[in-house]
Amino acid sequence: MRNTSPSSPAARQAEGIDRLWGTSVGEDTAFLLARANAITLAAANAAVGAFGLKVRSYSVLALAVSGERPNQRELSEFLRLDPSQIVALIDELEKRGLVRREPDAGDRRVNVVVATDEGREVYAGAREATERAEAECFSALDDEDRDRLKTILRTLAAAPGASAG
Amino acid sequence: MRNTSPSSPAARQAEGIDRLWGTSVGEDTAFLLARANAITLAAANAAVGAFGLKVRSYSVLALAVSGERPNQRELSEFLRLDPSQIVALIDELEKRGLVRREPDAGDRRVNVVVATDEGREVYAGAREATERAEAECFSALDDEDRDRLKTILRTLAAAPGASAG
DNA sequence: TATTGTTATACTCTATAACTATA
DNA sequence: TATAGTTATAGAGTATAACAATA
Numbered sequence: 001m002r003n004t005s006p007s008s009p010a011a012r013q014a015e016g017i018d019r020l021w022g023t024s025v026g027e028d029t030a031f032l033l034a035r036a037n038a039i040t041l042a043a044a045n046a047a048v049g050a051f052g053l054k055v056r057s058y059s060v061l062a063l064a065v066s067g068e069r070p071n072q073r074e075l076s077e078f079l080r081l082d083p084s085q086i087v088a089l090i091d092e093l094e095k096r097g098l099v100r101r102e103p104d105a106g107d108r109r110v111n112v113v114v115a116t117d118e119g120r121e122v123y124a125g126a127r128e129a130t131e132r133a134e135a136e137c138f139s140a141l142d143d144e145d146r147d148r149l150k151t152i153l154r155t156l157a158a159a160p161g162a163s164a165g
Numbered sequence: 166m167r168n169t170s171p172s173s174p175a176a177r178q179a180e181g182i183d184r185l186w187g188t189s190v191g192e193d194t195a196f197l198l199a200r201a202n203a204i205t206l207a208a209a210n211a212a213v214g215a216f217g218l219k220v221r222s223y224s225v226l227a228l229a230v231s232g233e234r235p236n237q238r239e240l241s242e243f244l245r246l247d248p249s250q251i252v253a254l255i256d257e258l259e260k261r262g263l264v265r266r267e268p269d270a271g272d273r274r275v276n277v278v279v280a281t282d283e284g285r286e287v288y289a290g291a292r293e294a295t296e297r298a299e300a301e302c303f304s305a306l307d308d309e310d311r312d313r314l315k316t317i318l319r320t321l322a323a324a325p326g327a328s329a330g
Numbered sequence: 331t332a333t334t335g336t337t338a339t340a341c342t343c344t345a346t347a348a349c350t351a352t353a
Numbered sequence: 354t355a356t357a358g359t360t361a362t363a364g365a366g367t368a369t370a371a372c373a374a375t376a
Contacts, residue, residue: 033202066189068187070185107375249360272357275352333375
């Protein structure tokens with residue numbers, strides 16, 4: 001151990017990597033975005049995991065609960081997941097009795113995804129958990145910055161090019 | 166085709182999924198963050214792909230170029246990647262002659278990762294490409310919002326809990 | 331001929347554990 | 354006994370193509 005300036009090993013380690021924040025990587029907005037996403041994703045997965053869900057299946061369940069009666073293609077497009085992945089997610093939720101595929105009256109190719117009563121219950125609990133987790137993730141921000149972040153991200157989501165892969 | 170209100174199929178489709186933005190999912194900051202990340206990640210991968218890199222290998226190269234002489238454990242911690250993944254990334258970059266492992270004089274277990282001249286050249290081109298791509302991703306934001314976003318994301322990165330998986 | 335949902339498959343990414351050499 | 358780096362492997366996630374039913 002040559003570098004003896006900081007007392008504890010943990011402190012020395014932290015000091016060690018903190019210097020890398022001054023590099024071009026640490027200045028890159030896309031990198032910071034990826035990191036923030038990794039943190040919130042992990043927290044959200046932990047939160048909904050208590051309800052036997054992952055972020056993916058939770059999102060599908062939330063949209064099924066919404067009352068908007070999305071079909072599978074719409075879920076695929078909105079969540080930016082391949083149609084085949086949506087099939088697997090719905091299969092899993094349907095097997096657990098949380099959602100139901102309902103054939104569309106006007107177009108027999110189309111399945112609309114709706115929540116069951118049990119799905120609504122599970123969703124209510126999971127949503128509370130994710131909101132708690134999210135509040136904790138963003139606890140370093142004041143209310144104004146939280147609003148700003150959300151507004152900015154919504155602007156990006158609505159921007160042209162946001163639909164391109 | 167029962168719903169004939171919007172003229173083109175594309176317009177009808179867009180109208181269709183836009184209604185889902187009004188749901189709880191569309192209001193979720195973590196969801197918006199994931200989407201923004203997916204968009205910028207795809208754009209960045211496309212940009213550095215022209216130089217035979219991915220975002221991962223580009224990040225390692227950037228840190229090797231920085232002059233901070235990070236070792237593999239530091240790269241692993243800073244980039245939040247497993248040490249074994251760092252090995253693979255450096256192997257690839259080293260095989261292409263873009264970086265070099267240099268044994269640390271003080272601790273023979275440690276490898277410091279530094280860029281070669283060619284690595285610096287490739288990095289310069291790739292960095293320009295990522296900056297162009299990033300500018301395009303964030304073109305919907307004015308300068309003030311871009312700064313705000315960066316500041317907020319930096320606050321989150323520095324927050325306690327940002328190091329927890 | 332195009333679209334919705336489905337199946338199958340291969341590829342990438344990620345997580346884990348065990349090993350070596352040094353400390 | 355602990356740490357840096359390496360190897361091997363299994364699991365999750367992702368992308369792609371082909372297919373049946375329907376429009």
